Amino acid sequence: MAASFAALILAAGKGTRMRSARPKVLHELAGKPLIAHVLGAVAPLKPQHTAVVIAPNQNDVAAAVAPADFVIQRQQRGTGSAVAAAKSLLGRYPGDILIVAGDAPLVTRETFKPLFDARRRHPDAAVIVLGMRLSDGGPYGRLILADDGSLARIVEAADCSDEERAVDFVSSGVMLAKAPVLFDLVAQLGAHNAQGEQYLTDIIGLARGKGLVCRTAEGDPAQLLGVNSRDELAYAEAVMQQRLRYAAMESGVTFTAPETVFLCADTKLGRDTIVGPFVVFGPGVKVGEGVSIPAFCHIVGATIGDHAIIGPFARLRPGAQLADEVHIGNFVEVKNSRLASGVKANHLAYLGDSAVGEGANIGAGSITCNYDGIEKFRTNIGKGVFVGTNSSLVAPVTIGPGAMIAAGSVITDNVPADALALGRARQRTKPGAAKAWRAKRKAEIATRDAKPQTKGRR
Numbered sequence: 001m002a003a004s005f006a007a008l009i010l011a012a013g014k015g016t017r018m019r020s021a022r023p024k025v026l027h028e029l030a031g032k033p034l035i036a037h038v039l040g041a042v043a044p045l046k047p048q049h050t051a052v053v054i055a056p057n058q059n060d061v062a063a064a065v066a067p068a069d070f071v072i073q074r075q076q077r078g079t080g081s082a083v084a085a086a087k088s089l090l091g092r093y094p095g096d097i098l099i100v101a102g103d104a105p106l107v108t109r110e111t112f113k114p115l116f117d118a119r120r121r122h123p124d125a126a127v128i129v130l131g132m133r134l135s136d137g138g139p140y141g142r143l144i145l146a147d148d149g150s151l152a153r154i155v156e157a158a159d160c161s162d163e164e165r166a167v168d169f170v171s172s173g174v175m176l177a178k179a180p181v182l183f184d185l186v187a188q189l190g191a192h193n194a195q196g197e198q199y200l201t202d203i204i205g206l207a208r209g210k211g212l213v214c215r216t217a218e219g220d221p222a223q224l225l226g227v228n229s230r231d232e233l234a235y236a237e238a239v240m241q242q243r244l245r246y247a248a249m250e251s252g253v254t255f256t257a258p259e260t261v262f263l264c265a266d267t268k269l270g271r272d273t274i275v276g277p278f279v280v281f282g283p284g285v286k287v288g289e290g291v292s293i294p295a296f297c298h299i300v301g302a303t304i305g306d307h308a309i310i311g312p313f314a315r316l317r318p319g320a321q322l323a324d325e326v327h328i329g330n331f332v333e334v335k336n337s338r339l340a341s342g343v344k345a346n347h348l349a350y351l352g353d354s355a356v357g358e359g360a361n362i363g364a365g366s367i368t369c370n371y372d373g374i375e376k377f378r379t380n381i382g383k384g385v386f387v388g389t390n391s392s393l394v395a396p397v398t399i400g401p402g403a404m405i406a407a408g409s410v411i412t413d414n415v416p417a418d419a420l421a422l423g424r425a426r427q428r429t430k431p432g433a434a435k436a437w438r439a440k441r442k443a444e445i446a447t448r449d450a451k452p453q454t455k456g457r458r
C-alpha cells in the first residue's frame with residue numbers, strides 16, 4: 001500500500017487533560033498502552049524507520065516503544081517542536097515522513113490508506129494532511145481549503161474565528177510530509193497563538209507562503225479519535241472492545257451477550273468457544289477450541305486447552321495452564337498452576353503454585369496452602385489423585401499418583417502413590433447424647449424462669 005517512508009510518532013506531550021501521574025501514551029486500551037496500539041498499526045506498513053518523540057526522563061515510555069527508536073524532546077513546546085526534535089534521527093531522510101500522534105490509538109493499517117492514495121495522486125505536494133469530517137469539530141484543528149481545493153492552512157480550535165470554528169473538515173493529526181521540507185518548516189515556527197505553542201499545523205500556512213502546495217485526504221473519524229481526557233479514553237475503550245468482540249465472532253467464537261464481555265488486544269479465543277455474559281479477559285489469555293466459559297469469569301494470563309469448561313464464577317490468574325478438557329467450576333481460583341488434561345476442580349477451591357496430574361479430582365473447598373507468610377511453596381498432585389472435600393494441602397507437599405485424600409484432611413507430609421491419607425481427628429459418636437443435652441438445657445431454662453422476679457430497682 002505505502003511507498004517507502006519513515007514513521008514519526010509524537011508522544012512527548014504533557015497530557016495535562018488526563019490529570020495523571022502516568023504519561024498519557026502509557027494509559028491502556030484493551031490492556032495495551034495507547035502508544036503500542038499506534039505502533040502496531042504502523043508496523044504492517046513497513047516503514048523504513050520508526051521513531052517516537054518522548055519527553056525527558058520517561059524510561060518507561062522508551063521501554064514501551066522498543067524496538068522503535070526514540071528521540072527526546074527537551075522542552076514540550078508543542079507538536080512543531082516535537083517534530084523538530086526528531087531532526088537528529090530523520091533529518092537526512094530523503095523521502096516522506098508519516099507523522100502520527102501517539103494518542104490516537106484507534107488507528108489501523110487501513111486508516112492510512114487514503115493518505116498514501118493521495119500521495120500517489122499528488123506526488124509534488126509538500127504535506128498531505130489526513131482530515132476527517134465531524135459534525136462538531138470540537139478541539140480539532142480546522143482544515144481551511146483554498147479555492148483550488150488545496151490545503152491553505154490549519155487553524156487550531158483555540159485560535160478559530162466563529163466562521164472557522166464552523167468548518168466541519170478537521171485535522172486528525174496524521175500527515176505525510178517530505179522530510180527535507182518538513183524539517184526546514186518546523187525550524188521556522190513561531191508560537192504567537194492562544195496556547196503559546198509551536199503548532200506543527202502552522203507548517204501548512206508557512207509552506208503555502210513559500211509557494212509549496214499542501215493537500216488533504218479524508219479518513220474515517222472512528223479510527224482517528226484522539227485521547228486527551230479520561231472521558232475520551234473510556235470512549236476509545238468502548239470502540240476498541242466492540243472491534244475486538246466483532247473480530248472474535250468473525251473468527252468463530254460465540255458470545256451470548258457480546259456487550260458484557262471485555263477482551264484484551266492479545267486475547268486469543270479458539271473456534272466454537274462459547275463465552276457467556278459478563279466474562280472479563282485480562283492480558284495474556286489464550287483459549288483453545290470448543291471451550292465453554294459460562295457467565296461471570298475473570299481470566300488473566302491463563303492458557304486453556306480445547307473443550308475445557310470454565311466457570312460460571314471462576315477466576316484464572318497468571319500462570320494458570322489448563323490442558324484439554326479441564327473443568328473449573330464456581331468459586332475456584334487457579335494461579336501459577338499446570339493442570340493436566342481432564343482435571344476437575346468444580347467447586348470452591350484454590351490451586352496455587354501447583355502441578356496437577358491427568359484426571360485428578362480436586363474436591364469442593366480444597367486448598368493448596370502455598371504461602372507460609374514469607375515464601376511460596378509448590379504442591380504436586382499426581383495423576384488420578386482424588387482430593388476429598390475441604391482438604392488443605394500444606395506446601396511443599398507431593399501427593400503420589402492414584403492416592404486419595406480423605407475429606408477434611410490437613411495434609412502436611414508427602415503421600416505415596418495409591419495410598420489413602422487421612423489427616424483429621426477421628427470421629428466419636430455418643431448415642432442419645434444430643435437428646436439428653438436438649439432435655440438438660442430445657443430443664444435449666446424452666447428453673448430459671450420459675451423464680452419470682454424482683455420488681456423495680458432498690
Ligand code: UD1
Nearest residue numbers: 010011012013076077078079082102103140141172173226
Ligand atoms: C493536535 C493538533 C490538532 C489535531 C489534533 C488531532 C497541533 C497543534 N494540533 O491537537 O490540529 O486536530 O492533534 O488529534 O498539532 N506532543 C509532543 N510534544 C509536544 C506537544 C504534543 O510530542 O510538545 C504530542 C502529544 O504527546 C500527542 C500529540 O503530540 O501525542 C498531539 O498533541 P496534543 O497536545 O494532544 O494535540 P491536540 O490538542 O490534540
Ligand code: CA
Nearest residue numbers: 103226227228
Ligand atoms: Ca491529542
